[in-house]
Amino acid sequence: MDEIKNKLFEKGLKITPQRLIILEAIYNISHPTADDLIKYIRKKHSNIAIGTVYKVLEKFIEVGLIKKITTEKDIVRYDGYMNNHHHFYSSDSTVIKDYIDEDLDKILEEYFKNKRINNFNIEEITLQIKGKFKK
Amino acid sequence: MDEIKNKLFEKGLKITPQRLIILEAIYNISHPTADDLIKYIRKKHSNIAIGTVYKVLEKFIEVGLIKKITTEKDIVRYDGYMNNHHHFYSSDSTVIKDYIDEDLDKILEEYFKNKRINNFNIEEITLQIKGKFKK
DNA sequence: TATTTTATGAGAATTATTCTTATTTACGAA
DNA sequence: TTCGTAAATAAGAATAATTCTCATAAAATA
Numbered sequence: 001m002d003e004i005k006n007k008l009f010e011k012g013l014k015i016t017p018q019r020l021i022i023l024e025a026i027y028n029i030s031h032p033t034a035d036d037l038i039k040y041i042r043k044k045h046s047n048i049a050i051g052t053v054y055k056v057l058e059k060f061i062e063v064g065l066i067k068k069i070t071t072e073k074d075i076v077r078y079d080g081y082m083n084n085h086h087h088f089y090s091s092d093s094t095v096i097k098d099y100i101d102e103d104l105d106k107i108l109e110e111y112f113k114n115k116r117i118n119n120f121n122i123e124e125i126t127l128q129i130k131g132k133f134k135k
Numbered sequence: 136m137d138e139i140k141n142k143l144f145e146k147g148l149k150i151t152p153q154r155l156i157i158l159e160a161i162y163n164i165s166h167p168t169a170d171d172l173i174k175y176i177r178k179k180h181s182n183i184a185i186g187t188v189y190k191v192l193e194k195f196i197e198v199g200l201i202k203k204i205t206t207e208k209d210i211v212r213y214d215g216y217m218n219n220h221h222h223f224y225s226s227d228s229t230v231i232k233d234y235i236d237e238d239l240d241k242i243l244e245e246y247f248k249n250k251r252i253n254n255f256n257i258e259e260i261t262l263q264i265k266g267k268f269k270k
Numbered sequence: 271t272a273t274t275t276t277a278t279g280a281g282a283a284t285t286a287t288t289c290t291t292a293t294t295t296a297c298g299a300a
Numbered sequence: 301t302t303c304g305t306a307a308a309t310a311a312g313a314a315t316a317a318t319t320c321t322c323a324t325a326a327a328a329t330a
Contacts, residue, residue: 014327016277034317049279054318056277070205070263074286075317088255097255104246108262111239120223120232123266127243128205131258149296151308169286184310189287191308209317210286 011063018048022056026066026080031096033075069096070128086127099129146198153183157191161201161215166231168210204231205263221262234264 004023008015021044025037032040034053041048057078060066069077069087077096086099108125139158143150156179160172167175169188176183192213195201204212204222212231221234243260 014276016327018278047279049281050317051280051319051321052278059277068207070207072203072205072211074209074211076207076209091258107242107246111242112264119269120264121267121269122264123226124264126263126265128261128263129247129255129257129259130261132256134254134256149307151296153309182310184312185286186288186290186311187309194308 007065011065013059013063017045018052019056019059021045021048022053023060023065023080026060026078031069031077031079033077035075037078070126071096084124084126086129088133089128089130090133091130092132095133097133099127142200146200148194148198152180153187154191156180156183157188158195158200158215161195161213166204166212166214168212170210172213205261206231219259219261221264223268224263224265225268226265227267230268232268234262 004020004027005015007023008019013019021041022037025040026032029036029040034050034057037057038048038050038053041053057066061068064082066078066080067082069079071077071089073094081098083100084105086101086104088097088099090096104127105125112122112125139155139162140150142158143154148154156176157172160175161167164171164175169185169192172192173183173185173188176188192201196203199217201213201215202217204214206212206224208229216233218235219237219240221236221239223232223234225231239262240260247257247260
């Protein structure tokens with residue numbers, strides 16, 4: 001729990017019980033929706049407000065503690081893993097899995113450096129890999 | 136307009152005025168939301184029902200006429216361009232631009248063929264390239 | 271400890287999407 | 301061409317996700 005406290009501190013955020021609980025929940029659930037987080041948190045802390053969760057998530061994004069994940073759904077998902085990585089998306093369920101591949105990142109970086117896209121400043125490249133998980 | 140009629144026919148869909156109007160609108164707006172489409176369509180055809188637009192979009196996806204685009208927002212965007220392609224996402228606006236690059240597609244296909252990801256059947260790889268458009 | 275700023279809770283408001291039901295329409299068969 | 305039927309549409313209610321408002325509470329810091 002002190003690690004989490006530290007993360008808030010490093011980003012210059014005030015340390016509140018709600019923020020500690022929410023950040024820990026993000027680390028414990030894979031790519032959660034706001035609702036996933038609320039349900040998870042309310043098992044132990046029944047009185048956290050929904051609006052608070054949304055506000056805290058927004059703040060975390062602002063300071064770079066978490067990111068939104070892109071999906072096709074009208075629901076937002078969050079990701080607490082901040083190193084560059086990609087995602088496998090199940091085409092027949094809502095499961096999303098991280099895919100970390102630094103070799104690939106280098107290949108892409110090199111590719112686009114040579115490509116010289118001239119009207120766009122690339123900040124980040126993320127692959128969405130759609131398909132089916134084998135059981 | 137006959138091309139659009141033909142697209143519906145090829146997919147075995149009944150040809151209705153609403154479907155023709157909606158599909159044409161999709162081709163005329165870049166990566167529209169349902170609301171973009173409704174507003175655009177209602178300029179000329181004020182009596183199309185919102186529910187109809189959603190149902191038609193769903194049907195179009197089902198038969199492979201359009202796709203949903205992944206975004207970070209709790210709003211769904213649609214894309215009528217069905218060849219494999221990637222997207223530039225503006226990090227300071229909602230603008231999305233297509234990026235077509237068959238060389239890159241081949242490189243990625245090759246890369247993942249060699250990589251032999253063993254618990255996942257890849258169906259489609261899409262790059263999200265985030266950054267800023269230069270003015 | 272007092273002060274000030276910021277965060278939180280509660281619930282109303284808003285927005286996007288889905289659902290329901292009655293009516294209408296497209297289109298193949300007669 | 302007309303008819304029958306399954307499918308599509310309109311209208312609006314219902315739902316779900318998110319944002320907003322504002323009064324209260326709690327952090328940080330002087």
